[in-house]
Amino acid sequence: MVTVKSAAVLGIQAVPIDVEVDIRSGLPGFEIVGMAGLSVKESRERIRSALKNSGFTYPMHKIIVNLAPADLKKTGTLYDLPIAIGILAATGQLPLENLADYLVVGELSLNGELRAIPGLISIAELAQEQGKSLLIPAANSQEAAAACSRVYPVSSLSHAFSFLNNNINIPPIKQAAYVPSVPSGPMGIVKGQQIAKRMLAIAAAGHHHALLVGPPGTGKTLLARSVQSMMPPLSRAEAVEVTKIYSSAGLLPPNSGLITQRPVRMPHHNITKAGLLGGGTNIQPGEVSLASSGVLILDELLEFKSDVLQGLREPLEAKKITIVRANERVTYPTKFLLIATTNACPCGYLGDPYHECRCSHSEIHRYQKKLMGPLLDRIDLFTFLEPLKTEDYYNDHDPSETIPLKSCHPNGLLSDEEVQKIQLSAAVKNLLDKALQRLRLSGRGYYKTIKIAKTIAELDGMSEIQPYHVGEALRYRWEAMNLF
Numbered sequence: 072m073v074t075v076k077s078a079a080v081l082g083i084q085a086v087p088i089d090v091e092v093d094i095r096s097g098l099p100g101f102e103i104v105g106m107a108g109l110s111v112k113e114s115r116e117r118i119r120s121a122l123k124n125s126g127f128t129y130p131m132h133k134i135i136v137n138l139a140p141a142d143l144k145k146t147g148t149l150y151d152l153p154i155a156i157g158i159l160a161a162t163g164q165l166p167l168e169n170l171a172d173y174l175v176v177g178e179l180s181l182n183g184e185l186r187a188i189p190g191l192i193s194i195a196e197l198a199q200e201q202g203k204s205l206l207i208p209a210a211n212s213q214e215a216a217a218a219c220s221r222v223y224p225v226s227s228l229s230h231a232f233s234f235l236n237n238n239i240n241i242p243p244i245k246q247a248a249y250v251p252s253v254p255s256g257p258m259g260i261v262k263g264q265q266i267a268k269r270m271l272a273i274a275a276a277g278h279h280h281a282l283l284v285g286p287p288g289t290g291k292t293l294l295a296r297s298v299q300s301m302m303p304p305l306s307r308a309e310a311v312e313v314t315k316i317y318s319s320a321g322l323l324p325p326n327s328g329l330i331t332q333r334p335v336r337m338p339h340h341n342i343t344k345a346g347l348l349g350g351g352t353n354i355q356p357g358e359v360s361l362a363s364s365g366v367l368i369l370d371e372l373l374e375f376k377s378d379v380l381q382g383l384r385e386p387l388e389a390k391k392i393t394i395v396r397a398n399e400r401v402t403y404p405t406k407f408l409l410i411a412t413t414n415a416c417p418c419g420y421l422g423d424p425y426h427e428c429r430c431s432h433s434e435i436h437r438y439q440k441k442l443m444g445p446l447l448d449r450i451d452l453f454t455f456l457e458p459l460k461t462e463d464y465y466n467d468h469d470p471s472e473t474i475p476l477k478s479c480h481p482n483g484l485l486s487d488e489e490v491q492k493i494q495l496s497a498a499v500k501n502l503l504d505k506a507l508q509r510l511r512l513s514g515r516g517y518y519k520t521i522k523i524a525k526t527i528a529e530l531d532g533m534s535e536i537q538p539y540h541v542g543e544a545l546r547y548r549w550e551a552m553n554l555f
């Protein structure tokens with residue numbers, strides 16, 4: 072029996088898998104056991120053709136392949152290459168010596184060429200941890216090299232054979248230098264709306280979830296899209312995590328390395344709970360995970376189904392989501408920044424001085440009730456956008472574009488205990504106490520105000536929160552909007 076080391080990917084986590092190949096005398100046959108899913112069983116035809124078409128001898132005996140451990144469901148096409156290599160070794164066509172040093176994955180075509188597989192960066196991380204070398208499809212090499220220093224890319228089964236048989240030498244792929252890319256935002260396209268722009272700059276710098284309320288045509292969606300360009304550049308650790316999520320979902324194009332830009336996702340309001348949160352028969356990450364380390368834009372928030380919105384509570388709170396299916400349990404990160412937009416009423420014109428709102432009081436109440444409660448409580452910053460005035464169109468100076476991007480902590484992610492440790496002056500405490508009474512700030516609202524004020528102070532280059540920072544923070548609180 073021959074064992075080839077391979078791996079399975081659960082969410083963004085790879086686990087080791089042993090591909091055991093045994094050739095027994097008896098009637099010719101090919102069996103794969105060890106909780107192999109349909110996609111794995113289909114590999115038999117590809118492997119048979121690839122071996123024959125590459126000029127190798129296909130054994131006329133019984134081939135038994137066991138994927139261990141057997142209590143884990145195996146899916147996908149990644150076992151094609153390790154099984155084919157195992158058959159070559161078990162039939163004496165390939166020497167065994169080198170095999171133990173390698174972790175092998177890859178999909179075979181019928182003529183023996185290798186195709187890229189999803190989730191490779193997670194497998195590369197496992198290989199690095201285990202001190203193994205990686206033998207993988209060439210189209211996955213950049214992605215793999217970002218997480219493992221011993222990556223050997225091969226383009227076909229024959230190529231892999233020649234390498235393992237020491238007929239050819241392949242130098243390991245060098246890791247590319249990491250350079251984050253920062254997109255230029257469409258902020259300048261929206262004229263005016265200085266308060267909203269300032270609020271979004273605070274949201275982006277300090278990781279505070281924000282809601283833009285206002286009538287149609289005020290530039291809400293464009294402004295929401297510009298938040299990505301105001302966030303700090305993606306760190307290398309974040310880039311690895313984002314790439315793992317996209318790779319596991321099969322969304323990383325072949326021959327790509329690390330994703331270097333913060334993702335932006337803007338799902339349509341018809342999206343299902345599984346689409347937003349993740350799920351499906353073969354578990355896939357949802358929009359909340361595809362937006363992790365980036366921006367999740369929910370345009371026209373109240374058009375989304377209530378149960379879909381309620382589902383956002385766990386990912387917003389825990390910064391991760393666990394999806395459970397029959398025998399599987401998969402966790403994805405959900406460190407997204409939520410930027411939502413909404414009209415204030417069903418017709419959209421509530422608060423618009425130029426249009427009359429035709430909604431009844433009860434219609435407005437019903438509409439806004441959808442937003443109330445748990446979700447509203449988790450949004451930090453609010454502002455109302457008014458329709459642009461004529462002079463806004465002539466005002467070219469855009470202060471938001473000159474906001475210096477001072478380094479700032481993600482204060483929005485601080486826990487209540489961490490907020491309690493922030494030193495506040497007597498004047499700041501006094502102002503917060505007044506706000507607590509006058510605006511009926513909840514406990515959560517009180518802590519959120521301190522976190523926002525801390526970000527504003529840091530953007531100001533100050534370590535200590537001043538009363539005017541609290542004043543500005545309160546301006547973006549729901550309680551202070553006096554909207555409804």
Ligand SMILES: [Zn+2]
Pocket residue numbers: 416417418419420421428429430
């Ligand atoms: Zn209305």
